[in-house]
Amino acid sequence: MLLNQEVLLVLFGALFIWLGALSFFLFRAVSHYRKLTTGVTKGDLGSILEKILKEEKESTETIDKLLKRIEGLEKDGTFHVQKTGLVRFNPFSDTGGSHSFALAILDGRDDGIVISSLHSRDQTRIYSKPVKSGKPVSYEFSKEEKEAIGKAQKH
Numbered sequence: 001m002l003l004n005q006e007v008l009l010v011l012f013g014a015l016f017i018w019l020g021a022l023s024f025f026l027f028r029a030v031s032h033y034r035k036l037t038t039g040v041t042k043g044d045l046g047s048i049l050e051k052i053l054k055e056e057k058e059s060t061e062t063i064d065k066l067l068k069r070i071e072g073l074e075k076d077g078t079f080h081v082q083k084t085g086l087v088r089f090n091p092f093s094d095t096g097g098s099h100s101f102a103l104a105i106l107d108g109r110d111d112g113i114v115i116s117s118l119h120s121r122d123q124t125r126i127y128s129k130p131v132k133s134g135k136p137v138s139y140e141f142s143k144e145e146k147e148a149i150g151k152a153q154k155h
Contacts, residue, residue: 033045036048077108078107078108078109079107079108079109080107080108081105081106081107081112082106082107082108082155083104083105083106083107083108083110083112083152083153083155084103084104084105084106084152084155085103085104085106085147085148085149085150085151085152085153085154085155086101086102086103086104086148086151087101087102087144087145087147087148087151088100088101089101089102089144091118091119092118092120099119100116100117100118100119100144101116101117101144102114102115102116102117102142102144102145102147102148103115103116103148104131104145104148104149104151104152105152106131106134106149106152106153109133110131110132110133110134110149110153111131111132111133112130112131113128113129113130113131114128114129114131114141114145114148114149115127115128116128116129116142116144116145129141129145131149134149134153
């Protein structure tokens with residue numbers, strides 16, 4: 001009889017542990033469900049999940065539109081001024097100081113313009129030359145203009 005009582009005690013103990021584990025997992029499931037439905041006054045879980053899926057689809061579409069727009073802006077940005085290079089120099093020995101300059105203004109494809117100013121005692125002359133892919137289009141570049149383009153391309 002004592003043996004039967006011990007077996008019953010072990011069985012009740014195992015049953016108690018089993019019920020405790022089931023209660024724990026049930027409590028976790030219910031609390032998770034309550035978190036999902038927080039702020040919902042009416043509707044069932046199906047309608048809530050449909051709403052979440054709809055919002056997720058709308059968010060995905062919005063993100064896709066934004067990514068396309070960013071790609072367009074990046075492509076368009078290569079046509080804007082992105083690089084500059086400036087070189088000051090003294091082209092004439094009869095003037096003091098480096099008052100002359102060569103300024104390269106380039107876009108993302110190394111297209112643009114080089115503006116040169118030659119300053120002497122009597123006058124200042126300004127020249128401009130087109131640049132295509134970092135190379136001269138119709139006029140040769142001076143040493144200073146090449147240097148200004150090189151500085152711009154490093155940026």
